[in-house]
């Protein structure tokens with residue numbers, strides 16, 4: 001299948017000399033939800049801004065639905081909706097006026113029914129005659145989403161869409177994003193809430209210091225890099241690991257009251273029964289036992305850290 | 313041409329005018345009226361005719377030109393500066409719309425406002441002084457041409473400015489003095505010959521003179537030269553605007 005967005009060897013060096021993107025290659029599949037993760041300053045916004053025409057690339061090229069974003073910008077951009085990271089609204093205009101403006105700007109004929117639907121979906125219909133500056137921060141962000149959806153894009157970029165949005169509305173927004181996907185809209189989002197990516201994304205890309213360091217399906221990623229952890233609370237604190245347990249990956253924490261054993265999620269479970277057997281042979285008694293699966297957040301932190309140590 | 317996009321920008325900009333009606337129409341009309349009262353009626357009645365035109369009538373074209381220039385520059389500069397300032401420019405820059413279409417929307421709206429304002433002032437002036445218009449078609453063409461030309465200048469200033477001071481500086485420091493010294497209140501024949509020569513370096517002389525010719529058939533410089541100079545300004549401003557978009561100056565990083 002032809003990718004809906006194809007980023008090829010994309011590089012960006014800003015005027016000040018900071019290199020924000022280094023030979024980025026990335027394909028987005030039609031109809032997927034793609035989460036782009038990375039620490040502050042990784043280059044997420046820069047990448048999105050280039051695709052949407054706000055920043056000029058230094059080299060490389062991008063195709064949107066097969067159209068070059070520069071030489072064939074009309075065809076490319078008319079398919080794309082953008083919700084930028086920064087809140088930006090026209091203070092004095094009424095909500096509905098700015099949404100109509102966005103639709104017109106993208107070359108679409110007026111369609112009040114569609115505008116009403118978008119505003120209702122984002123719980124802004126009651127506020128349609130309110131001046132933008134009288135909206136709360138979360139409402140402004142929803143307004144920006146409404147503006148992006150007003151022209152019925154096939155590809156939607158959401159640069160930290162849920163920053164400053166309360167928990168309940170965040171869930172509603174996730175639902176809305178899923179509904180959009182069901183209608184065939186491709187969604188590329190960035191977020192610092194890993195939970196969000198874990199909840200929604202089909203695929204995840206991790207970018208760090210201008211390089212894409214990993215792209216994979218979310219579940220594959222969880223399986224590949226996910227680790228489990230077994231935690232044992234001991235009856236008696238241990239000063240050190242007994243000799244009998246040498247050669248195991250055990251860690252003693254909490255002043256000797258807890259033992260931690262880390263293992264791959266896929267590895268077979270004989271390991272654990274073996275371990276428990278050895279513990280009882282060594283006369284170590286435990287009160288409680290817990291296992292925990294690492295979250296995407298742990299995976300992400302590990303990745304980015306590994307990368308930074310590697311490059312240092 | 314992307315008709316809906318141009319229309320969206322144009323309507324959005326025009327609606328800003330209606331919302332700020334007092335500021336965009338009433339204020340310039342009132343201040344121009346004050347000029348007519350003071351210079352046209354009060355002082356003008358004590359002045360000699362110039363080229364057979366009463367002083368009050370003589371200054372009408374100059375005053376309209378003055379307002380037209382100031383308003384074109386400030387409307388157009390504000391129109392593009394404001395979205396840059398509040399960040400909403402991202403939408404325009406990411407829309408499937410060409411530079412030409414963006415310019416038609418913004419410059420067109422600003423020029424429309426100025427032309428409407430110029431016509432309102434023209435009508436209002438009638439309350440204070442008697443004037444005639446020998447060449448109405450030329451008069452209107454000059455009005456439109458000047459409005460477009462200086463809306464372009466305003467558009468350029470709005471993109472260049474990165475603060476409200478800069479936005480004010482050019483109209484205050486450049487446009488106003490040049491218009492006042494460009495023969496709004498006097499005929500350049502009245503100046504000593506050395507200063508007449510200096511004045512001919514002032515671009516505004518040509519605009520005011522050409523516009524006045526459309527009213528009374530007399531002018532300091534030949535109408536063809538006035539027209540040529542105005543078109544020359546327009547061409548240079550269009551060229552600068554083209555360069556801005558070509559390089560993304562202050563619009564894209």
Ligand SMILES: Nc1ncnc2c1ncn2[C@@H]1O[C@H](COP(=O)(O)OP(=O)(O)OP(=O)(O)O)[C@@H](O)[C@H]1O
Pocket residue numbers: 014015016018019020038039040041042043044045046047085565
């Ligand atoms: N307009 C600009 N001029 C110069 N440098 C810039 C500009 N915009 C971004 N940068 C630099 O480019 C790098 C990437 O920035 P970018 O905004 O793309 O990061 P990000 O991944 O979106 O970060 P965040 O999570 O904080 O939003 C940073 O080092 C930043 O300082």
Ligand SMILES: [Mg+2]
Pocket residue numbers: 044045046085159
């Ligand atoms: Mg960012």
